Amino acid sequence: MSIRPHQIAGKNAEKTKAHNRRVVLGYLQGRDAGRAEIARASGLSTQTVSNLMAELEAENLVQPAGRRPSARGQPPLVYHFNAKGAAVLGFEVRPDALTMVVTDIGGTPIVTQHERLAQTSPETVLAQMAQMAGAARETPDYPRILGAGLVIPGPFGVEGLSAAGATTLPGWDPLRIPALAEAALGLPVHLDKDATAAALAEGMFGAAQGLSSYAFLYFGSGLGLGVIIQGHPLRGAFGNAGELGHVVIEPGGLPCDCGNLGCLEQYVSRLSVQRHLIARGLLPADTRGTDATIARLLDVDDNALSDWVDQAAKALSRAIGMLENLFDPQSIILGGALPDGLLDLLIARLTLPLGSVSRREGRSQPRVVRGTSGRLTAALGAAALVIHYTVTPRLDAHPMEQPNAFN
Ligand SMILES: [Zn+2]
CATH class of the missing domain: 3.30.420.40 (ATPase, nucleotide binding domain)
Known part of the structure; x- marks a missing residue:
């Protein structure tokens, strides 16, 4: 196993905070809990947990769920992970089709849309994605969208496997696509291979649970x-x-x-x-x-x-x-x-x-x-990527987060 310098370097404050948010959300995804319990379980200070909970509550990602009876003193207020508090978009691009699924952050699909693709240049497909995302956003009572996952067939950025095959997407350079997709959608975008995302989806929602x-x-x-x-x-x-x-x-x-x-x-x-x-x-x-x-x-x-x-x-x-x-x-x-x-x-x-x-x-x-x-597995997997990166605290470094990964 290779260790890249950035993996052992200290984390800056923003990264630490994002990590701590995931720790708290990940814990609450499994059970309702009060601040003291989360602090004990996570090793974070009660003050840090309180600050994070205030922020997450303001974002509607957690909700107070009443007070839990306790033997002595003021019963603690417990919090609940609010799966309906935000939505994520999952896009799957195949050489012949584009699929979008919108799920809540618990992974429950809200909207799915499937279109045949006649043309697969990134510019055309990203414009189509932006249109689909725009339509999804106009739905009344639509929860806030946290981000988008985008999955495409591999391989990524290699010459050794022809980029001209009928099962690949020519021009979809993994170094360029996330920034283009973020600009087109106005959202943070996670890019991954369709099969990896599908495997994650099957673990979260399907046969691999x-x-x-x-x-x-x-x-x-x-x-x-x-x-x-x-x-x-x-x-x-x-x-x-x-x-x-x-x-x-x-x-x-x-x-x-x-x-x-x-x-x-x-x-x-x-x-x-x-x-x-x-x-x-x-x-x-x-x-x-x-x-x-x-x-x-x-x-x-x-x-x-x-x-x-x-x-x-x-x-x-x-x-x-x-x-x-x-x-x-x-x-x-x-x-x-x-x-x-x-x-x-x-x-x-x-x-x-x-x-x-x-x-x-x-x-x-x-x-x-x-x-x-089912058929939606990779698109659901794309949505699952965003959920994974929002909620799951322990993650392997993602290739997209490794600046030198494609060099
Ligand atoms: Zn081959």
Whole structure:
């Protein structure tokens, strides 16, 4: 593990205060509590806690929730985390679609909006995002918006994996985008990879609730991987950990945009099933109606779709064995932009390797499960990023907060 100088340097007062706010909010998210209890639990002085509580109450993020009976003296006033006190925006940009979800800071979705993208230049998409955010803000009784999460497919800022592939977003330079997005939206913006955000969302709201170490295979256009180890996202030195789609799984196999032959993404992705169906005349070349077509083909147990599932399951089984042996996860979760029915069939057809650390007696979790946050998982994950950074006190340094991360 590398330690960057800024990680061990002292924190300035603003950073310390932001950290302490997260400590208090994180504590109250779990339970109602009074100031003295929070001070005892956090190690902060009662005066610091009182100042923070006054500020958080003024911002409507915490609310007094009555007095708690006590054995002696004045019963303490307890406070309650106000999930409805503010909202956050989550945006997912894929090469073919833009999704926005607005949630309260408890993560409950309030509004969702989905648009097809004909053009993916940052300027066009950011203008569209600003328009969606503007419309969301005009809703009456709308709570204050704390910030926006923005997730895009990886990889971030590398030459080694072609930036021209059909599953990437050319021009979305991670060094440039946060500032452009902040200017367009007028809000603080957290940028991350779709798969990492989706993994966080699945942990907060979905199938990974209660798990601390798990992997999330995210079907966007390509195939991404989010890995959470002991509660923390694994991002790598440059934010690019988890480019599972470009791991060669079939040596000498199908050519990939990245230059490799036999990348997993060529066998297991939304793009892969679309190409398979287009080649057999079952889907129009512009891929319109993909989900309805897949649903219809699943209903009639179509052979062409079944062939794709067989091929995909074979490639995916190998990849899952590899992930299990690499990360020792409690479970591997599949989710994102493939219809639930297709993911279920894919999971049912897996032949998981016998030689895996995950094959053991008395498992409490299945080795592979489908996620439950559905199509919105990455957009929810984008919102979850903002919540995570507002409420969760202990965080790994985020690549976007590391000034040298992309150099
Ligand atoms: Zn590739």
